[in-house]
Structures are given as C-alpha cells and as structure tokens.
Amino acid sequence: MVTLKGAEVSAKIKEEVQEILGTLSGEAPKLAIIRVGERPDDISYEKGATKKMGNFGLRVQSYVFPADISDTQFKAEFQKINEDPDVTGILMLRPLPKQICEKDIENMIDPEKDLDGISPVNIAKVFAGDRSGFAPCTAEAVMEVLKQNEIEISGKRAVVVGRSMVVGRPLAMLLLKENATVTICHTRTKDLKETCRNAEILCAAAGKAKMLDSEYVGDGAVVIDVGINVDENGKLCGDVDFESLEGHASMATPVPGGVGAVTTAVLAKHLVQAWAKRNN
Numbered sequence: 568m569v570t571l572k573g574a575e576v577s578a579k580i581k582e583e584v585q586e587i588l589g590t591l592s593g594e595a596p597k598l599a600i601i602r603v604g605e606r607p608d609d610i611s612y613e614k615g616a617t618k619k620m621g622n623f624g625l626r627v628q629s630y631v632f633p634a635d636i637s638d639t640q641f642k643a644e645f646q647k648i649n650e651d652p653d654v655t656g657i658l659m660l661r662p663l664p665k666q667i668c669e670k671d672i673e674n675m676i677d678p679e680k681d682l683d684g685i686s687p688v689n690i691a692k693v694f695a696g697d698r699s700g701f702a703p704c705t706a707e708a709v710m711e712v713l714k715q716n717e718i719e720i721s722g723k724r725a726v727v728v729g730r731s732m733v734v735g736r737p738l739a740m741l742l743l744k745e746n747a748t749v750t751i752c753h754t755r756t757k758d759l760k761e762t763c764r765n766a767e768i769l770c771a772a773a774g775k776a777k778m779l780d781s782e783y784v785g786d787g788a789v790v791i792d793v794g795i796n797v798d799e800n801g802k803l804c805g806d807v808d809f810e811s812l813e814g815h816a817s818m819a820t821p822v823p824g825g826v827g828a829v830t831t832a833v834l835a836k837h838l839v840q841a842w843a844k845r846n847n
C-alpha cells in the first residue's frame with residue numbers, strides 16, 4: 568500500500584503558488600485570519616495556516632476578538648476587514664460563538680475574498696460545477712491529493728462518508744465535476760459497509776475515530792481520510808484505521824500528515840488566485 572503524503576502534495580501546490588506570485592508585482596497578497604475566542608482547535612489551525620503562508624511567501628494577519636463580543640460589534644469589525652483593500656482574502660474560524668449569527672456573516676463576506684467557500688455565491692458555484700469561485704479548502708485538498716498523485720477520477724465509483732457543508736457535500740460535488748459516480752453516506756445509511764467496500768475511491772469525513780477499517784475497504788481502493796480525531800490514548804487519528812488497510816487498499820492518506828497538510832496549501836493557492844483575479 569502506498570502512503571499518500573500530504574507534504575508532497577503541498578510542495579507541488581507551493582510551486583503553483585510561486586508561479587502565480589512570479590507574475591504579480593507589488594506587495595504579496597495578505598490573508599486575514601479571523602478568530603473569535605480561544606478555542607484550542609482554532610488556535611492550532613491559525614498557527615498552521617500562519618506558518619504555511621510565511622513558508623509560501625505570503626502575508627498574514629490574525630484578527631482576534633473576545634468570545635463574548637456582541638453580534639453587532641463583531642459584524643462591524645468583520646465589515647472593516649471585508650472592505651479593507653489591503654486584505655486579499657479571509658479565513659474565518661468556525662463555529663462562531665452562539666450570539667453571532669453565522670448565516671449573516673456568510674452573506675456578508677465578499678465572495679472574492681471568501682477563500683474557504685462559505686458565501687452562498689461560492690457554494691452555488693461548487694454545486695453548479697462552476698470552477699470560477701472558491702470551494703471549501705478541505706474538500707479541494709482531497710481533490711489535490713487525487714490529482715497530484717495522478718489518481719484517475721473519471722468513471723470511478725467514489726463514496727464520501729459525511730454530508731456536512733464544510734467537507735462531505737462539496738467534496739461529492741467536486742468529485743462529480745470530475746465525472747466520478749458519487750455516493751454520499753451519512754448516519755442513516757443502512758448498508759454502510761457494503762457501500763464503502765464497493766468504492767474505488769473512499770473518502771472518509773465523518774469525524775469518528777478509526778470507524779472505517781479494512782472491512783469497509785474494497786481490494787485496491789484508494790482511501791482518503793479527512794477525519795481529525797483523538798483516539799482513546801489521546802493521539803491524533805483519522806476516521807480510518809490506517810494500519811488495518813495494508814493488503815486491502817492500494818493507496819491511503821495517513822493522519823496526521825495527509826489531507827490536513829494540504830488544506831492550508833489550498834488556502835494559500837486560493838489567496839494568490841484571489842489576488843490574481845483582483846489584479847487582472
């Protein structure tokens with residue numbers, strides 16, 4: 568079984584980013600990371616994204632607000648960042664605290680700066696198969712792993728476990744756009760094991776530690792694990808029991824070191840694409 572390493576995919580995306588950057592003059596594009604509160608997951612994602620932007624030669628600024636900021640105050644601050652001409656793209660860490668209406672923010676964000684595909688405009692484009700917008704970075708990261716490793720998608724049976732608007736659904740649409748025959752599974756799916764076993768490309772985005780083992784994997788399948796979970800020993804793990812795949816899957820992404828490493832590279836790519844669009 569071949570281990571599909573996120574770092575290798577990320578390095579290829581870096582080359583693409585630098586190629587686009589080479590065609591641009593002036594200051595590097597700037598990413599605004601918006602964080603409300605001190606959730607450890609958010610802080611860790613912010614750190615990873617900040618490091619990646621620096622590594623790719625891009626500017627980044629974090630905007631941090633207290634967890635108890637009011638809806639009105641947050642919207643006013645958000646709008647300032649949204650309208651700031653020095654900000655090329657925005658990553659808003661979610662979920663936001665309950666007092667803030669996230670839907671309103673999704674409607675407010677400038678689709679041209681919406682690097683993680685949360686605005687209705689970008690979501691509609693993903694569902695319409697229109698590539699001119701920004702898809703959610705994680706969903707696109709899965710596609711990058713497949714494409715950069717030259718894994719055939721067209722005509723393949725792809726199964727996506729998970730139907731969230733952040734990962735499962737947009738990923739299913741991106742696979743469909745590439746002519747895969749796509750099945751989406753969720754908690755009400757009756758024959759999950761059989762359905763997964765029939766997949767030539769199996770994408771796990773359920774958020775359940777090691778829930779898919781070799782019994783869910785057909786011979787020679789490509790397994791992409793989006794899950795980021797903590798196992799019973801407090802160790803980071805995916806939705807897939809990676810060790811059990813040997814002798815079953817042909818290729819698989821590990822956790823950590825798989826899709827997660829590619830997500831921030833896609834964010835960087837979206838940032839330079841936003842910059843290029845604005846300056847063309």
Ligand code: NDP
Pocket residue numbers: 705728729730731732733734735752753754755756759772773774775778793794795796826827830
């Ligand atoms: P959600 O909890 O929003 O969605 C999980 C989905 O999986 C739901 O559609 C749910 O079904 C389905 N599901 C859960 N349990 C089962 C089960 N036992 N059988 C079948 N389907 C199941 O999670 P997200 O989509 O936000 O995230 C999914 C995973 O991806 C998480 O581990 C998260 O940490 C990770 N993630 C990784 C990122 C990365 O960069 N690598 C970025 C974002 C997320 P139903 O709709 O019926 O409830």
